[in-house]
Amino acid sequence: MISDFQGKTAVLTGAGSGFGLECARIGAKLGMNLVLVDVQQDALDKAQAELEAAGAPVLARKVDVSSAEQMEALAQAVQAAIRRAALRLQQRGRGHPAD
Secondary structure, three states: OOOOOOOOEEEEEOOOOHHHHHHHHHHHHOOOEEEEEEOOHHHHHHHHHHHHHOOOOEEEEEOOOOOHHHHHHHHHHHHHHOOOOOEEEOOOOOOOOOO
16 A cells, blocks of 8 residues: 655546546645546646646646547656556546547
8 A cells, every 4th residue: 555645646537627636636735746637628727737736746638538549648658757657546527428
Protein backbone atom coordinates (compact mmCIF):
# COMPACT_ATOMS: atom_id res chain seq x y z
CA MET A 1 0.00 0.00 0.00
CA ILE A 2 1.27 3.45 -0.88
CA SER A 3 1.65 5.65 2.18
CA ASP A 4 3.59 8.55 0.68
CA PHE A 5 1.97 10.02 -2.43
CA GLN A 6 4.29 13.06 -2.69
CA GLY A 7 5.82 13.17 -6.18
CA LYS A 8 4.03 10.02 -7.34
CA THR A 9 1.95 10.11 -10.53
CA ALA A 10 -1.77 9.47 -10.90
CA VAL A 11 -3.42 8.89 -14.28
CA LEU A 12 -7.10 9.75 -14.00
CA THR A 13 -9.67 9.23 -16.74
CA GLY A 14 -12.92 11.15 -16.53
CA ALA A 15 -10.91 13.84 -14.75
CA GLY A 16 -12.86 16.78 -16.15
CA SER A 17 -15.73 16.39 -13.71
CA GLY A 18 -17.34 14.29 -11.02
CA PHE A 19 -15.47 11.49 -9.29
CA GLY A 20 -12.42 11.78 -11.53
CA LEU A 21 -12.01 15.50 -10.81
CA GLU A 22 -12.49 14.98 -7.08
CA CYS A 23 -9.80 12.28 -7.08
CA ALA A 24 -7.51 14.68 -8.94
CA ARG A 25 -8.14 17.33 -6.27
CA ILE A 26 -7.20 14.84 -3.57
CA GLY A 27 -4.09 13.87 -5.52
CA ALA A 28 -3.11 17.54 -5.80
CA LYS A 29 -3.46 17.96 -2.02
CA LEU A 30 -1.22 14.91 -1.55
CA GLY A 31 1.48 16.42 -3.77
CA MET A 32 1.00 14.08 -6.71
CA ASN A 33 1.82 14.63 -10.37
CA LEU A 34 -1.48 14.43 -12.25
CA VAL A 35 -2.31 13.12 -15.69
CA LEU A 36 -5.84 14.30 -16.43
CA VAL A 37 -7.77 12.51 -19.16
CA ASP A 38 -11.23 13.35 -20.44
CA VAL A 39 -13.17 13.29 -23.69
CA GLN A 40 -14.65 16.76 -23.07
CA GLN A 41 -12.01 19.39 -23.85
CA ASP A 42 -13.78 22.28 -22.07
CA ALA A 43 -14.11 20.34 -18.81
CA LEU A 44 -10.52 19.14 -19.13
CA ASP A 45 -9.26 22.70 -19.63
CA LYS A 46 -11.11 23.92 -16.53
CA ALA A 47 -9.82 21.03 -14.41
CA GLN A 48 -6.27 21.61 -15.62
CA ALA A 49 -6.45 25.33 -14.79
CA GLU A 50 -7.88 24.63 -11.32
CA LEU A 51 -5.28 22.03 -10.41
CA GLU A 52 -2.34 23.96 -11.79
CA ALA A 53 -3.52 26.99 -9.79
CA ALA A 54 -3.42 24.71 -6.74
CA GLY A 55 0.24 24.00 -7.53
CA ALA A 56 -0.07 20.51 -8.99
CA PRO A 57 2.06 19.42 -11.95
CA VAL A 58 -0.49 18.51 -14.64
CA LEU A 59 -0.37 16.75 -17.99
CA ALA A 60 -3.83 16.96 -19.62
CA ARG A 61 -4.94 14.98 -22.67
CA LYS A 62 -8.25 14.72 -24.50
CA VAL A 63 -8.74 10.99 -25.01
CA ASP A 64 -11.65 8.72 -25.85
CA VAL A 65 -10.90 5.70 -23.64
CA SER A 66 -12.85 3.44 -26.02
CA SER A 67 -10.17 4.08 -28.67
CA ALA A 68 -7.21 1.74 -28.40
CA GLU A 69 -5.13 4.08 -30.58
CA GLN A 70 -5.83 7.09 -28.35
CA MET A 71 -5.09 5.09 -25.20
CA GLU A 72 -1.79 3.89 -26.67
CA ALA A 73 -0.85 7.48 -27.55
CA LEU A 74 -1.75 8.51 -24.00
CA ALA A 75 0.44 5.77 -22.53
CA GLN A 76 3.36 6.90 -24.68
CA ALA A 77 2.85 10.56 -23.70
CA VAL A 78 2.73 9.66 -20.01
CA GLN A 79 5.77 7.44 -20.29
CA ALA A 80 7.74 10.15 -22.06
CA ALA A 81 6.71 12.88 -19.61
CA ILE A 82 6.67 11.10 -16.30
CA ARG A 83 8.10 7.59 -16.67
CA ARG A 84 6.00 5.63 -14.15
CA ALA A 85 2.47 5.93 -12.79
CA ALA A 86 1.99 5.00 -9.13
CA LEU A 87 -1.80 5.14 -9.32
CA ARG A 88 -4.19 4.73 -12.22
CA LEU A 89 -7.89 5.43 -11.86
CA GLN A 90 -9.99 4.58 -14.86
CA GLN A 91 -13.66 5.28 -14.69
CA ARG A 92 -16.38 6.37 -17.07
CA GLY A 93 -19.07 8.89 -16.37
CA ARG A 94 -22.65 8.60 -17.50
CA GLY A 95 -23.26 10.06 -20.91
CA HIS A 96 -19.86 9.04 -22.26
CA PRO A 97 -19.98 8.89 -26.09
CA ALA A 98 -19.09 5.18 -26.01
CA ASP A 99 -22.22 4.33 -23.98
